[in-house]
Amino acid sequence: MKLVQTLVVRDEADIVDAQIAYHLNAGVDFVIASDHESLDGTTDILESYVRAGHLLRIPVAGPVREAEWRTHMARLAATDHAADWVINTDADEFWIPRRGSIKEILSAVPQSYGVLWALSRHFVPRTGADEFFADRMTVRVSSDAAMSDPTSPYRPHAKVAHRADSQISVGHGSHTAFSARFRQLPNWHPIEVFHFPFRTQEQYERKGARRAHGDKPLGQYVKAYQAQVEGRIPERFRSLVVDEATLARGEAAGLLVVDTRLRDALCDLRNGRGNDRRAVGYSQEFEVAVAGEGAALRDADLVRVLRSVDGLRARVDAVERRGWGRRRQSPE
Amino acid sequence: MKLVMTLTPGADAEVLDAQIAYHLNAGVDLVLTPTAASQDAEEALERYVRDGYVVKAPSAGAALADRAVGEHGGDWVIDAHAGEFWWPRGEGLKDVLIPIPPRYTIVQALARPFLPRHDGSGSFEDRMTVRRPVEHDLDGEEAAETRLLRPVYRRRPGPGRGGQVPLRAWYPIEVFQFPARGEPGVGEEELSRGVAEETLVVDDRLRDSLRALRGGQGFRLPADGVSALTFRSPDVVDDAAYAVECAAVGEVDLLRLDKHIRELEARIAFLEAQFWPRVLRLLSRLGGGARVRR
Numbered sequence: 001m002k003l004v005q006t007l008v009v010r011d012e013a014d015i016v017d018a019q020i021a022y023h024l025n026a027g028v029d030f031v032i033a034s035d036h037e038s039l040d041g042t043t044d045i046l047e048s049y050v051r052a053g054h055l056l057r058i059p060v061a062g063p064v065r066e067a068e069w070r071t072h073m074a075r076l077a078a079t080d081h082a083a084d085w086v087i088n089t090d091a092d093e094f095w096i097p098r099r100g101s102i103k104e105i106l107s108a109v110p111q112s113y114g115v116l117w118a119l120s121r122h123f124v125p126r127t128g129a130d131e132f133f134a135d136r137m138t139v140r141v142s143s144d145a146a147m148s149d150p151t152s153p154y155r156p157h158a159k160v161a162h163r164a165d166s167q168i169s170v171g172h173g174s175h176t177a178f179s180a181r182f183r184q185l186p187n188w189h190p191i192e193v194f195h196f197p198f199r200t201q202e203q204y205e206r207k208g209a210r211r212a213h214g215d216k217p218l219g220q221y222v223k224a225y226q227a228q229v230e231g232r233i234p235e236r237f238r239s240l241v242v243d244e245a246t247l248a249r250g251e252a253a254g255l256l257v258v259d260t261r262l263r264d265a266l267c268d269l270r271n272g273r274g275n276d277r278r279a280v281g282y283s284q285e286f287e288v289a290v291a292g293e294g295a296a297l298r299d300a301d302l303v304r305v306l307r308s309v310d311g312l313r314a315r316v317d318a319v320e321r322r323g324w325g326r327r328r329q330s331p332e
Numbered sequence: 333m334k335l336v337m338t339l340t341p342g343a344d345a346e347v348l349d350a351q352i353a354y355h356l357n358a359g360v361d362l363v364l365t366p367t368a369a370s371q372d373a374e375e376a377l378e379r380y381v382r383d384g385y386v387v388k389a390p391s392a393g394a395a396l397a398d399r400a401v402g403e404h405g406g407d408w409v410i411d412a413h414a415g416e417f418w419w420p421r422g423e424g425l426k427d428v429l430i431p432i433p434p435r436y437t438i439v440q441a442l443a444r445p446f447l448p449r450h451d452g453s454g455s456f457e458d459r460m461t462v463r464r465p466v467e468h469d470l471d472g473e474e475a476a477e478t479r480l481l482r483p484v485y486r487r488r489p490g491p492g493r494g495g496q497v498p499l500r501a502w503y504p505i506e507v508f509q510f511p512a513r514g515e516p517g518v519g520e521e522e523l524s525r526g527v528a529e530e531t532l533v534v535d536d537r538l539r540d541s542l543r544a545l546r547g548g549q550g551f552r553l554p555a556d557g558v559s560a561l562t563f564r565s566p567d568v569v570d571d572a573a574y575a576v577e578c579a580a581v582g583e584v585d586l587l588r589l590d591k592h593i594r595e596l597e598a599r600i601a602f603l604e605a606q607f608w609p610r611v612l613r614l615l616s617r618l619g620g621g622a623r624v625r626r
Contacts, residue, residue, distance in 0.1 A: 124568055141568055145575040148501040151431045154568060222431040235423075239565040246567050255572040303501040303584050309592050310497045311435060316599050317495030 114182020
């Protein structure tokens with residue numbers, strides 16, 4: 001089985017090397033990366049993997065066209081790289097299987113199914129910006145109630161993996177994929193995506209300011225941009241950092257969890273031990289927490305759908321007000 | 333961004349004074365109010381009217397909100413009632429409203445009805461530090477959101493605008509509602525039992541803020557645009573706990589989604605049914621007109 005990873009990246013030199021090395025050691029055979037005008041050394045890191053034969057770098061420029069770039073790479077995996085499965089990633093995401101390896105899980109998927117979702121687990125910023133992110137950021141949010149705040153970086157979501165398909169379409173953020181050939185497995189999440197959206201104050205400011213003007217300016221980025229304009233980035237970033245007291249409170253309430261799986265895996269890689277840790281399954285308590293977070297994801301998706309329906313209702317309102325709906329308001 | 337509050341004043345001058353001073357420090361730029369309910373309240377408003385913070389308008393209800401946008405250029409409008417204090421879950425009311433994606437024209441605020449304490453001494457805010465958590469405030473009531481959710485309106489473009497799009501399932505502002513004086517209160521024993529059983533919550537955020545605002549010459553106001561209050565952004569633990577309360581409001585579920593979709597289908601079906609008859613009528617009118625011209 002050949003597993004190809006796609007990646008959209010811009011200026012993530014602090015994390016992208018670890019991300020690619022981790023996935024190549026976790027079973028990924030080849031990486032296709034869209035490099036969007038990186039200036040911070042990311043391009044050099046990508047080129048080192050190109051020279052080693054592990055990666056295809058596609059330079060992209062101009063306004064962000066995420067869905068288009070992701071779809072192009074996913075199709076390329078099918079047409080030019082003989083992929084069987086494709087995982088679609090960001091530079092701040094690490095795909096961690098709950099049992100066995102990524103390939104073993106994907107191999108177990110029945111042939112008629114071809115699209116599944118990995119559950120995102122959001123890690124919170126911690127103090128100590130000089131340390132490697134994975135050594136510091138070992139605390140994640142764990143809640144079975146969806147945070148549907150449009151300005152929160154911790155909204156529940158999932159990332160898509162799919163069988164190779166030359167006609168596949170992958171949506172913005174790779175949260176969705178549409179395939180005419182394969183059925184979807186929406187409620188089984190055998191893989192987790194460890195997500196490290198904000199790591200240092202400098203990275204928070206840079207990412208927020210840039211993406212507040214992107215093709216999908218999410219509230220969390222607008223908030224960072226707003227703080228930058230008002231000269232309040234340090235205060236705003238500090239409000240995101242989880243200190244020891246907050247951690248203790250969060251653990252007691254069951255809302256924060258210490259999770260060192262990625263730290264340990266990357267430590268092994270740095271010490272030349274390879275990524276031979278195999279996930280062997282977890283406690284009942286852990287599995288129940290995953291089920292709870294899966295339920296929160298479905299609740300969050302329901303909220304997203306209802307918000308979209310609200311948008312459609314508003315558009316129908318507008319059409320009715322133009323005259324088409326007059327009889328509806330005063331039926332004959 | 334200009335934030336305007338329309339306020340129906342109550343009869344209690346002390347509460348009204350605190351309400352206006354608090355909201356000006358929380359980010360409100362201008363308060364529009366109809367005539368106050370008592371002479372004392374009128375006197376409490378005088379200082380703010382004189383300083384240009386309060387404008388008295390001969391309107392009420394929706395007309396007052398229209399004025400807030402039309403005459404006073406409000407980008408967002410809060411419609412507050414007597415005894416309400418709108419508390420931002422961020423560093424100020426503007427701070428939570430600015431990053432709301434533009435497609436939402438209404439942000440909803442979660443009402444927090446407070447219970448008076450039995451002890452009648454002290455200022456009103458000292459006696460208002462106890463409330464129920466949302467799940468214990470529902471009493472199995474259906475459609476509780478109509479009671480628990482209060483809208484904040486965004487100014488929308490003019491003619492041809494569509495309907496309102498509320499931000500559902502997340503409420504970035506809490507509305508602390510204080511009952512009128514004289515209502516029976518919660519005693520110490522009941523409070524201890526309620527806190528232990530998690531049916532009552534001690535919430536002293538507003539009390540502390542109003543204490544911070546109280547000065548020798550009345551409540552302090554923002555100086556040179558700088559608030560005399562500091563609001564703290566909730567941390568991730570606060571937000572995760574708040575998510576449980578937002579879910580308890582029960583605004584979003586499959587049945588409601590199904591109802592909304594069915595209603596939308598019926599409206600679209602009606603519009604579709606109107607389309608060709610209208611086109612044919614239009615064509616026939618055009619044809620008739622052409623004959624007349626000939």
